Amino acid sequence: MDDNRPLLAPDAVWEEDWFALETLDADTLAIGEPLYFQCNWSYLISDGDHSLLFDTGCGQVPISPVVNRHRRAGLKVLPSHMHYDHLGGIGAFDPVIIADLPVLRACVDGEVLVPTEDLFLGTKHGLAVPRISVTEWVKPQSWIDVGTRRLQVLHTPGHSPDSISLWEPARKRLFAADFLYRGALYAQVPGASLRAYYASCQMLLELLPGDAAIFGAHGQPDAQGRSMAPELGMSDLADLAAMLERLVTSPPAEAGEFKVNARMNLAYSPERP
Template structure:
């Protein structure tokens, strides 16, 4: 592809000729979704906020059948799930996808989806009528599952903490590690909600810090593309958090070089 689609809401970035970031920089969370092309099918990691229609973009980038891989079932990562037929989630969040997250009010979601917008909103978007996607998944993902795309394979890692069924994905051929809301820069990683588990989050961070062959880290928010050296900082942060005995709700924000966490 010689030129990328220009879109009023989404920003499309080619990470290489077969991998794209689809970003929503007009929203305060600066959400990223990722389209990964194989020779037989494509994987779409998350579908963004749902403020605008992601399928409009993916239709311009590929004619391959698309499987949607959900890092976790928070509204800002499943917004366009209803536009795709083949949706997969971790088994621990199947009921969240079907029924919604217990205790999270629609008023809070509508407030969060519509605040601090810096780009013109689509004409058909209304915060007052916004509803997070709900529906049955096509299938369930488990730790270490392979995702075959044809000449390209992703490996599923169950990395809970931010949510019980949070997943990360490693592109084995290129070393891209897609970390969703487990690891990103600029704003704290959230582990202070009742549905989060600080100890599980730290164990998940430790797990990805031990992965070999990672060439780039692609998180779900903020800066697009982090260097693999960050995993060394993650490993040291895990040790420090354990030594300080602060891995529990209510201990606040903990800052490290390149990232922070909020318990």
């Protein structure tokens, strides 16, 4: 056992000395990578004989053995967006569902999806662009059935043009990926848009109830140094919307990082209006 591993929340456990597993409920497993510099979190959503994996890890250590130990018989995979740290293990899975967005349809080469570098951002890190065999395209606002669980696919651009979130009304949970999480939010990378980010915030504030829980794809340790599934709430979403409104209305001339609240900062660039 590596004594240099970070602390975990009391109900989280290590697996393979890399992944932190936290049970959100009997059918929902958060799979974290606290040793990775971006502290990624993916989500395994299950019911009956079915599972859906939302994101496939950073790829530094294969996520598939962990998923295969905890999945149900019928597994589908859905990436939240094409950034490299969310596609690391995608080649090990089939079938793969992809959000039916024009920006992604434009990346289809023959029968496979090959994201552009502006969508992938990984070649500068020495990573090969994946070639993704798409089994099914799902349109924004449509529903995915995982056993008796129903999750709505929401297009939530801002961090990237292809970003999606999953909303589960029955459990009042939004799986928000890179749209909202604890730590530094990126609105300065290629494809980011402050106006789109703000519009997505407004849409979510109108759609979600006030007691919705929001689970993101990254999470810095808490004040006690413990890593845990990055849960936020509607007040955090409202704080982000207020910051984005301020930046859209009066954009600063220089790039910078702005404090949203005690849990989040927003990295901004005037190149991403």
